Amino acid sequence: MLKTLLSIITICTIAIFGLWIYESMTTKETSGNPYSDTIPSKMGKPDSSEYMFTERFPYTEEEILEKTGYGPKTGEGFNSSNMIASIADFQINQPGEEQGTYIEGIPEGHTVKVELIERTKELEEIDKINEVTYEEGEKGLVATLPDKRDQLYSLSAEMINGNGKVIDTYVGIVYVPPEPEVNAEVSTDKTSYSPTDTMDFRITNFGPSRLSYGARFIIQSYGNKAWKTVEGPEAVVAMEYILLPKESTIHTVKLESYDLEKGKHRIIKRLGVSDTEVEEELAATFIVE
Secondary structure: OHHHHHHHHHHHHHHHHHHHHHHHHHHHHHOOOOOOOOOOOEEOOOOOOOOOOOOOOOOOHHHHHHHHOOOOOOOOOOOOOOEEEOOOOEEEOOOOOEEEEEEOOOOOOOEEEEEEEEEOOOOOEEEEEEEEEEOOOOOEEEEEOOOOOOEEEEEEEEEEOOOOOEEEEEEEEEEEOOOOOOOEEEEEOOOEEOOOOEEEEEEEEOOOOOEEEEOOOEEEEEEOOEEEEOOOOOOOOOOEEEEOOOEEEEEEEEHHHHOOOOEEEEEEEEEEEOOOOOEEEEEEEEEEO
């Protein structure tokens, strides 16, 4: 009984301590005013990247084969019995990374030709970057991406029998995005509110990077020629949101939780590029009447 009670007390203490740490991390920025006097509501623009491909690639497997001019995927050479990792139809990778397919070993009397070709958004060929022929027994059928960004490539593996005939093909599209940056916009559903209204706060990701952000919103009031942070809800759930490229999301904000006076205010959101240290702040201004 005593052990159980001590365990419960320990768990509660850890939970409270964890919440205190999280709150400290997310509220320490409200001491004074570390925010700029001018924070934009928009950064970048839609379709700022040449290709703007995201997790949702516009072509099917059949269309990729047709547009790139490769033969059919028959399953005669690459199949479940010898595949370790196949070429994905579409993937986003970084410059200099090694990409390809891995098998148990090229069958006796066969070879595999791997090609890396730079292509347009419509998958038309621009330049053949690399071509390698792998011999029987080899397992890693790969190519290394060039040190260039905002590029689109096709990566193919063709298995060829002893008669020189292509018996099976794997082909996928690889996109190397630009340098990670926040291209996004924040906005509110109205320009003016009452102190007890609920605000619809919209975040739009122009892409091409995925954006991540936390649950906390910072609201500031303008007075005496300066912005001052308004105290909000004391406890905020520690969670991370992910916003995919070319998508928008709306969060509801209860203004009565901030006890706002009449005047000019702004709501600030810090957005980061997923899996990087790139962060930016955007803000939307509004009036309380």
